[in-house]
Amino acid sequence: VLLFAVPSSPLAQPWSIIGGNTISALVGVTVAHFVHDPVIASGLAVALAIAAMSFTRSLHPPGGAAALTGVLGGPAVVSAGFLFPFVPVALNSIILVTLGLLFHKLSRRNYPHVHAPVANSHGTADRPPTTRVGFRPEDVDAALAALDESFDIDRDDIERLLRQVELQATVRSHRTLLCRDIMSRDVISVTENATADEARKQLLDHNIRILPVVDAEARLAGAVGLRELTRPTDTVKGVMSKAGTASPDTPAMSLLPALTDGHSHAVVIVDAGRHILGLITQTDLLAAAARVETADRAALKAVA
Known part of the structure; x- marks a missing residue:
């Protein structure tokens, strides 16, 4: 069983x-x-x-x-x-x-169950950004010691669960802030057949880190950045990577894991047909979070 x-x-x-x-x-x-x-x-x-x-x-x-x-x-x-x-x-x-x-x-389930540690994607000794605030691993150890109970769950899984709880609480408390509210709508993109030089010029001219790639029917096919363009290629189709996506009605704060994993710099907002509607960068999300935090503090101050 x-x-x-x-x-x-x-x-x-x-x-x-x-x-x-x-x-x-x-x-x-x-x-x-x-x-x-x-x-x-x-x-x-x-x-x-x-x-x-x-x-x-x-x-x-x-x-x-x-x-x-x-x-x-x-x-x-x-x-x-x-x-x-x-x-x-x-x-x-x-x-x-x-x-x-x-x-x-x-059934595509992980067995034997092995905890995959959250590593710093930059290869440094610093902890990943998502674990630098809030509770720490030693807090989990202290809580388990204080409860003095045995649980049928791995200690690392408890930490993962608690971090997911933190995320869900953040999303719930800001559930009215949707991707459509903070996304950039004038999105710069290139086609699959664009050359590496053309894509590189777009990135540098517009001072952006990610460039969505669309196919012949204007549907999102992938994304490309300067890192991908370091590899030899005739067109961006040969080096583009998978693009992170979300719908316009997705709570904006639910993008936190994707935009703080050290790999993704932006999430492309698409419709049901994968046509580009907008783009949310790390800066967009940070600015929105700062505005929400300021508004919350002002509301609490007014009540007090």
């Missing part, structure tokens, strides 16, 4: 499943070998299995059942002896994990 329903749980990772089941079964068989009272052996096996899984960082709830099976499994387990934890327990666990890997690959 854990493997297929909640694959991001620390309790459902490959080592937890294989290691937890195998170690617990080994504990159960060992206890049964030395303690012949089934009642005492059952309780002792489960307790020791939990301790062993915790020590080896392979905690997996069904491991308790594996330990009990080692004690109460009957003649089949007794005859298998110390082979039982490996065949069938470890073998079946490996098969189960393999099926889980295939299932999640087909």
